Amino acid sequence: MISTTNKNKQAEPNNKKLQKPNVFEAKGFNLWYGEDQALKNIDFDIAENNVTAIIGPSGCGKSTFLKSLNRMVELVPTVKMAGEIQYRGKNILSSKFGVEELRTKVGMVFQKPNPFPKSIYENVAYGPRIHGIRDKVTLDQIVETSLKGAAIWDEVKDRLHENAYGLSGGQQQRLCIARCLAIEPDVILMDEPTSALDPISTLKVEELVQQLKQNFSIVIVTHNMQQAARISDKTAFFLSGELVEYNDTDVIFSNPRDNRTEDYITGRFG
Amino acid sequence: MQKDKVSIAKLIEDNKKKNRYKQGLIEKAVPIFLFITALISILTTIGIVFTLLFETVTFFDRVKILDFITSKEWFPFFEQDPKFGIAPLISGTLLIALIAMLVAIPIGLAAAIYLSEYASDNVRRVVKPILEVLAGIPTIVYGFFALTFVTPLLQKIIPGLSFFNALSPGIVIGIMIIPMIASLSEDAMSAVPRAMREGALALGSTKLEVSLKVVLPAALSGIIASFVLGISRAIGETMIVTIAGGSSPNLTFNPTEAVQTMTAYIVQVSLGDASFGSTIYYSIYAVGMTLFVFTLIMNLIAQFISKRFREEY
Numbered sequence: 001m002i003s004t005t006n007k008n009k010q011a012e013p014n015n016k017k018l019q020k021p022n023v024f025e026a027k028g029f030n031l032w033y034g035e036d037q038a039l040k041n042i043d044f045d046i047a048e049n050n051v052t053a054i055i056g057p058s059g060c061g062k063s064t065f066l067k068s069l070n071r072m073v074e075l076v077p078t079v080k081m082a083g084e085i086q087y088r089g090k091n092i093l094s095s096k097f098g099v100e101e102l103r104t105k106v107g108m109v110f111q112k113p114n115p116f117p118k119s120i121y122e123n124v125a126y127g128p129r130i131h132g133i134r135d136k137v138t139l140d141q142i143v144e145t146s147l148k149g150a151a152i153w154d155e156v157k158d159r160l161h162e163n164a165y166g167l168s169g170g171q172q173q174r175l176c177i178a179r180c181l182a183i184e185p186d187v188i189l190m191d192e193p194t195s196a197l198d199p200i201s202t203l204k205v206e207e208l209v210q211q212l213k214q215n216f217s218i219v220i221v222t223h224n225m226q227q228a229a230r231i232s233d234k235t236a237f238f239l240s241g242e243l244v245e246y247n248d249t250d251v252i253f254s255n256p257r258d259n260r261t262e263d264y265i266t267g268r269f270g
Numbered sequence: 271m272q273k274d275k276v277s278i279a280k281l282i283e284d285n286k287k288k289n290r291y292k293q294g295l296i297e298k299a300v301p302i303f304l305f306i307t308a309l310i311s312i313l314t315t316i317g318i319v320f321t322l323l324f325e326t327v328t329f330f331d332r333v334k335i336l337d338f339i340t341s342k343e344w345f346p347f348f349e350q351d352p353k354f355g356i357a358p359l360i361s362g363t364l365l366i367a368l369i370a371m372l373v374a375i376p377i378g379l380a381a382a383i384y385l386s387e388y389a390s391d392n393v394r395r396v397v398k399p400i401l402e403v404l405a406g407i408p409t410i411v412y413g414f415f416a417l418t419f420v421t422p423l424l425q426k427i428i429p430g431l432s433f434f435n436a437l438s439p440g441i442v443i444g445i446m447i448i449p450m451i452a453s454l455s456e457d458a459m460s461a462v463p464r465a466m467r468e469g470a471l472a473l474g475s476t477k478l479e480v481s482l483k484v485v486l487p488a489a490l491s492g493i494i495a496s497f498v499l500g501i502s503r504a505i506g507e508t509m510i511v512t513i514a515g516g517s518s519p520n521l522t523f524n525p526t527e528a529v530q531t532m533t534a535y536i537v538q539v540s541l542g543d544a545s546f547g548s549t550i551y552y553s554i555y556a557v558g559m560t561l562f563v564f565t566l567i568m569n570l571i572a573q574f575i576s577k578r579f580r581e582e583y
Contacts, residue, residue, distance in 0.1 A: 100475070114465035
């Protein structure tokens with residue numbers, strides 16, 4: 001359960017050789033906050049080792065959808081869900097699916113960096129620790145690889161035991177990514193990870209996303225259309241709780257099929 | 271529109287001119303007034319400390335300070351050869367405070383974790399005010415609760431328990447302190463940003479892991495502060511121990527025996543007919559001074575601990 005890179009053996013499509021297997025498949029997914037329907041009949045496949053961007057105006061349900069993928073959306077008490085979201089072929093909405101297990105496989109990076117008020121080392125070691133890794137040498141190793149993986153090792157290697165809140169915002173966000181990498185998830189969800197960062201930190205995080213995609217599947221929600229165009233392989237456009245268009249990123253930005261997508265990416269609204 | 275703007279600006283200008291003198295006076299007077307109110311509490315504290323100090327010095331003219339600290343007997347009422355060794359009063363006080371904290375810390379902290387991390391808003395809305403009612407019960411009521419309810423109950427469980435003992439008031443003081451610890455710790459834990467809980471949950475933590483490994487450490491300085499306030503309260507508590515703890519100064523750490531705390535001794539002397547100027551009269555100041563030193567040390571330790579373990583966010 002702990003530190004296996006899980007390339008699933010099943011679900012390897014032999015019919016279409018070029019297509020990567022899907023990590024997530026949403027089928028007829030609906031979500032309500034109380035009486036308000038926030039997501040309507042979403043069908044959405046997310047492929048392995050891709051960067052999938054979700055764009056759309058505020059309140060369109062893109063963050064809600066993202067948080068449904070690791071069921072963090074359930075923290076809102078009034079939430080109701082219907083339909084199906086499959087992760088590697090298993091319905092995560094079924095009561096049989098353990099939510100802790102799901103979140104171990106599907107990591108998340110938040111809009112605002114949210115390190116724990118502990119040392120840099122302890123932040124990264126937290127995940128492995130709660131999943132039962134106690135050996136000091138192993139933990140040291142995990143901390144180093146994770147920080148290297150998040151391209152922050154060189155900046156913090158001499159101050160691993162200082163409080164994480166002494167880092168700059170951009171460093172904190174990369175630390176949060178390192179914290180996420182430390183339990184070797186399969187998918188990383190990113191909820192507008194650069195919206196609180198300055199341009200240089202944003203660039204660093206974007207470069208990082210490009211590297212991470214070799215080993216992880218990434219779903220990123222962003223307000224920034226240029227960002228989606230720069231870093232993603234596929235882009236989905238959400239509007240008023242509906243998935244309007246989903247295609248290869250270059251197609252979405254050069255030749256959208258739906259008028260609403262075109263209006264949005266050309267800046268006519270949103 | 272334009273016209274309105276001009277006239278409002280002019281109106282403000284006129285008003286300012288009219289009130290400039292008055293305004294200036296108020297602005298100058300307010301900080302002086304506020305300073306005086308702050309000064310009152312400081313002066314009172316200084317006054318109390320000096321009174322204690324002077325009378326304590328008089329006491330030590332009559333009783334050797336070394337005897338006060340090292341002697342193991344406290345018999346101030348002996349006509350011949352009274353004994354003024356503070357140790358039995360200190361042991362009585364600490365024993366009861368210890369019992370109280372053994373009751374209050376686990377229960378109070380568990381209640382705080384429940385309220386802050388598990389309870390729904392509705393439950394919290396009902397439970398918190400009830401807890402605070404518990405904190406508002408006069409201590410004399412707790413005292414009789416200890417004497418007439420808890421002690422008989424304990425006597426059924428522990429045969430041979432004396433009617434006055436340290437255990438019963440210790441437990442009841444603990445009960446009295448629970449709401450304080452629960453409420454203050456809950457405040458500290460609720461102040462931990464939601465984002466931190468979400469960060470931990472997103473790593474696959476269970477709710478318990480989030481509570482114990484993220485929220486609790488982040489709120490630790492506030493929680494420790496609540497413990498120390500609790501301990502200070504237990505050390506300074508008077509009525510419950512006077513009623514249910516007995517008045518036999520006993521150098522013991524056996525909770526089933528009768529003891530006397532520093533506060534209970536002060537009450538005993540104040541109620542009796544110790545004449546002004548007698549050694550017994552001065553002894554209550556020396557005991558009061560000891561009590562003061564204890565709570566002071568407690569606060570210093572608390573400050574040190576909460577700085578040492580502070581997780582800043």
